[in-house]
Amino acid sequence: MNNFNNKNMNVDALFLGPKSENAVFFREMMEYAISEHIHWRSGYHPEDPDLTTTVDRYAPEYRDTLYRTEGILNQLSSKLKSTSVPWFSPRYMGHMNADTLMISNLAYVMAMMYNPNNCAQESSPTTTVLEIEAGLDLCAMFGYDVQTSWGHITSGGTVANYEGLWVARNIKTLPLAMSKHPQAKVLLTETSETALLNMRTCDVLDLIDELKKLGLFEEIRDLTCRGAGVEQGKLGKLLVPQSKHYSWMKAMDILGLGQQNIVQLPVNKNYRTDVMKMRDIVFSLIEQGEPILAVVAVVGTTETGAIDNVAEVIKLRQECEQRFGVSFYVHIDAAYAGYACAMFRDENNQFLEYEALIKRYHNDGIFPVDMVWPKQDVYESFKALNQADSITVDPHKVGFISYAAGAICMKDKRIVDLISYHAAYVFEEVKESSRKTDKQQNVLLGSSIMEGSKAGATAAAVWAAHRLVPLNLLGYGKVIAAGITTANWMIDKINSSPSFVIDGREFTLVAMPAPDFHMINFMFRETGNISLEKQNQLNKRLYELCSYAAGRTYANDFLTSSTSLTYEEYGDNPQNLCLDANFKEEEWHKVRSIYVLRAAIMTHCLRDKQHFENYWNELKNIFEDKLQQLIDEENKHSHSLQKVSL
Ligand SMILES: *Cc1c(COP(=O)(O)O)cnc(C)c1O
Numbered sequence: 305m306n307n308f309n310n311k312n313m314n315v316d317a318l319f320l321g322p323k324s325e326n327a328v329f330f331r332e333m334m335e336y337a338i339s340e341h342i343h344w345r346s347g348y349h350p351e352d353p354d355l356t357t358t359v360d361r362y363a364p365e366y367r368d369t370l371y372r373t374e375g376i377l378n379q380l381s382s383k384l385k386s387t388s389v390p391w392f393s394p395r396y397m398g399h400m401n402a403d404t405l406m407i408s409n410l411a412y413v414m415a416m417m418y419n420p421n422n423c424a425q426e427s428s429p430t431t432t433v434l435e436i437e438a439g440l441d442l443c444a445m446f447g448y449d450v451q452t453s454w455g456h457i458t459s460g461g462t463v464a465n466y467e468g469l470w471v472a473r474n475i476k477t478l479p480l481a482m483s484k485h486p487q488a489k490v491l492l493t494e495t496s497e498t499a500l501l502n503m504r505t506c507d508v509l510d511l512i513d514e515l516k517k518l519g520l521f522e523e524i525r526d527l528t529c530r531g532a533g534v535e536q537g538k539l540g541k542l543l544v545p546q547s548k549h550y551s552w553m554k555a556m557d558i559l560g561l562g563q564q565n566i567v568q569l570p571v572n573k574n575y576r577t578d579v580m581k582m583r584d585i586v587f588s589l590i591e592q593g594e595p596i597l598a599v600v601a602v603v604g605t606t607e608t609g610a611i612d613n614v615a616e617v618i619k620l621r622q623e624c625e626q627r628f629g630v631s632f633y634v635h636i637d638a639a640y641a642g643y644a645c646a647m648f649r650d651e652n653n654q655f656l657e658y659e660a661l662i663k664r665y666h667n668d669g670i671f672p673v674d675m676v677w678p679k680q681d682v683y684e685s686f687k688a689l690n691q692a693d694s695i696t697v698d699p700h701k702v703g704f705i706s707y708a709a710g711a712i713c714m715k716d717k718r719i720v721d722l723i724s725y726h727a728a729y730v731f732e733e734v735k736e737s738s739r740k741t742d743k744q745q746n747v748l749l750g751s752s753i754m755e756g757s758k759a760g761a762t763a764a765a766v767w768a769a770h771r772l773v774p775l776n777l778l779g780y781g782k783v784i785a786a787g788i789t790t791a792n793w794m795i796d797k798i799n800s801s802p803s804f805v806i807d808g809r810e811f812t813l814v815a816m817p818a819p820d821f822h823m824i825n826f827m828f829r830e831t832g833n834i835s836l837e838k839q840n841q842l843n844k845r846l847y848e849l850c851s852y853a854a855g856r857t858y859a860n861d862f863l864t865s866s867t868s869l870t871y872e873e874y875g876d877n878p879q880n881l882c883l884d885a886n887f888k889e890e891e892w893h894k895v896r897s898i899y900v901l902r903a904a905i906m907t908h909c910l911r912d913k914q915h916f917e918n919y920w921n922e923l924k925n926i927f928e929d930k931l932q933q934l935i936d937e938e939n940k941h942s943h944s945l946q947k948v949s950l
Contacts, residue, residue, distance in 0.1 A: 456712065464711060476595070477528040480497070488524050577601065596630070598634065599635075601634070786908040806935055811829065822905045845937075871897065
């Protein structure tokens, strides 16, 4: 962690910019990266002869090959330019995408030319070390002890979630495996199956230490589900909120745990896990003697950006341990909002007290003085993250780093031994100095993670980004706050916007109120329409006009994403949005689905109020055009229907 004061970091200087404002610098650095690599090659054993001569390179075949290379790149570039999504522009407000940090793109390209493979340090002497450092940066941000935790980069949040469940699954079966082994059995204080399936994570990890002392660990590990397979239904239930990302369904499938063993926790009107219902479910499972494989809390749900009450999950676990002697693994899916943990930390990586935090936000100009973020319970959730067993976070979302960069952090690195395929623990060499990475020599990441071969360039990109933009309120905090500020202004504008009158028809905007983070859900409604079905069609068509589906991505004036808030996922909670939009309760019960436009507001470009006002005025014109387009289509359609009926 950098301890310097980065008060003067300029957010606009971090990105290439919507008009490539930093083009000169970016090109210079790109050329620097390339020329450094060229020198690296030519300087390697200069006594070695050149492979080809100038004369060779004039040969027709040779030139032809180069021309064709150029031609294919021309084709590719023209494809990319015409149909890629312009994340960099504030006209894009949809999925969790925005401009990416120049430093991450430059570091990626620079490292990519060396083609390091972070599967093994042998193939990536530099970037394996960077990956471990970047992982520890994230651990420190979450409040884990960097001496005893560990983190690494994955291809994304999906694989990070798989890995979280993988360790949760394997740890669950270790005590059972021990009970089947005469020598290991004596280490167990209780041997009933119920007791063995409900142990605390830290107690199981202590048992691993004991087993290692006796030289039994590897033998026992073969008796866990890793060797013996998963006995159907034996390991209990995975509790995930209804608002979960679908990677959890895939995870239960792939890990052989079965989707049937997912228990969905209902959400409340804020789209967060309903804490009271969660308690009831947990207590009733305990009563039935059903083990809990893990409880997942989501920090930043994919659809509404809701932040689950992590502190309550941790409290519930403590209560279960005290009252029933039952514990469970806790994983946090913070793929979306995880980087926001940086917003709570000062230059010394201290997690600030609430009052002090808000004061710093206002004194340092991180938020405008009339804006208070976060809500108190959101604050408590971030504060409690360090109590979770593992955390998923996506550098390629709110880390503003290019794909593919996800990450997982684990509170206690001893847990890695349960999934490791390397005889000795991979970090044995660095046990005493986990931050002094220069001592590492033979780290085999590929033997302790889900993936095998993987780009070392990604590690370079994440590592470099963390060096330039520290994981504290003056670094990432500033960048993320720009999006949150804009999101709040957007919601205010949407809710106070005068209606749009087009061809005698009136449309108004409605937004879902008070988001926890920077995801906004909003929709248009037509005055006089009482059908939710029709309402959904209207917004679906508007989405199509504001997305790649319109078929002219580059020329489109505004791009967004969309989703349906359904009864299956959210119970009757979306009914509130229906009522806010003046639909009757019966309509909700009939349709049970409401289609919304969904925008993660990540842009750094609109943090100046005047700039934002100008943007909003332009956006209103765009909305008007889209509505006009939609009405024209409808008129044309009804016209042609009339013709047919004649
Ligand atoms: C995006 C997301 C994921 C999946 O992450 P990928 O990087 O797309 O694999 C998982 N969980 C949540 C909450 C997410 O928002």
